[in-house]
Amino acid sequence: MTGSDGVADAVQVWLVPDQRSEATLTDLLAVLDAEERRRADAYRSADDRRRFIVAHGAVRHIVSRCLGAPAEELRWQRGPHGKPELTGRWTGTQVNLSHSDEVSMVAVSTTRRVGVDVQRVLPRVDATAMANRYFPPEEIRLIRAAPDAESRADRFARLWARKEALVKAHGGRLTQGLRIPVHTPGRVPGGPDAAWSRGYRITDVPAPRGYRAAVALAGPGGYRVVWRRWTWPGPAAGGRTG
Template sequence: MRRYLAHDTAPLQLWWTDLDTMPPPPGAEATLSADERARAARFVREVHRRRFTAAHVALRELLAQHTGRAAAELQFTGGPFGKPALRGQPTCAFNMSHSDELAVYAVAAHGDIGVDVERLREMPDTDMLARHNFTPAEQDQLGRAPASARALTFLYGWTRKEACLKAIGCGLQVDPYTFEVGLGPDRRDVSVVSPDGPVMVEVESFCDGDRAVVSWARVKPALPEPTHSA
């Protein structure tokens, strides 16, 4: 029920689901934990409850495929800033994001990864948002984008920064204004100063037709300290 987003050279797998047209089968919500069901029940609007349930059922089904465990048996834990992880499954890293009816999932055998998706839409407030979240060079790049591509250009930068921060797992402890990701789809290494020190993050983006922008990020392993012979 999910389509693989083909990125053959990416160090992770990306999947997406349409939460409105690909709903979970009847009874699938029974695989959710009591906490997940309680979170779904707190939504005021039925459409938001339904999408939350569908997104988390799909996540459990996907992770069950990767771990060989039953979807209902999977247990989640949170990092210091709330980033979810699978309890007792060190060889399965994941992250998820949703925008309206679209949900995107990233899965890898190991490492710290992040993913972000945003629906393409009219955005009259890009300049204001950029002033608070983009570096001066990125603001200049956005300002030079033609009006027809302004929203797409902005969302490349926005989702790339979100994916990087989610990969690091530091929440809002890092100001997105302080690191540069570029406003295009290219894969690049980004230097970010996290609460634990500087890290290098690999990030890449793509546009899913005229529907959404997706960015993934992965914290690159630290290089070993050089050894010095006497």
């Protein structure tokens, strides 16, 4: 289906900031299934447990709003490489979750496989050494050319977010995507070891200061990104980007 702007379809991307209200955590915990509660209880860190509950509770409420389905009744199954997928009567809607420290992002598409990733920029990490280990030559040169450690970390986080979003959309392993060049957003050129990547398109999306994020959809055609900020309870702030 093509809109008036000539773009085939849209993907919704929701920013989910960390939320510390006990009432909010109680509400979000109430919609998790038994397996999600077990995973939440397995965290030793109270911060990690809280962030898990916020992220997974947000996914359920966001998808519930999109589909008109009760949040607590949504069910998931894992694909061959562990990617959760909606099952039952909601099969077909594509959902993906990413979280990094205090920030999570959720992407929803009703038409195409989707992956989203958010990465914190970490200037203390040796971005050049990491790039030398994982990235193709042109991306290594891009990171080396940055003027300082903070800039190198920023470029590294942006590239890593694009690669993770791509691999998550495909449903494969991260090692499949690290060597695929993504130094510019848009249609992925592919690589000798992952010809599948040519069938995807990547878009950078807004993220809080100190983070970088990207979304990837299956298919070479363009799409709109509808970006929103999610909080509970209360209305979401929204907008759209390219």
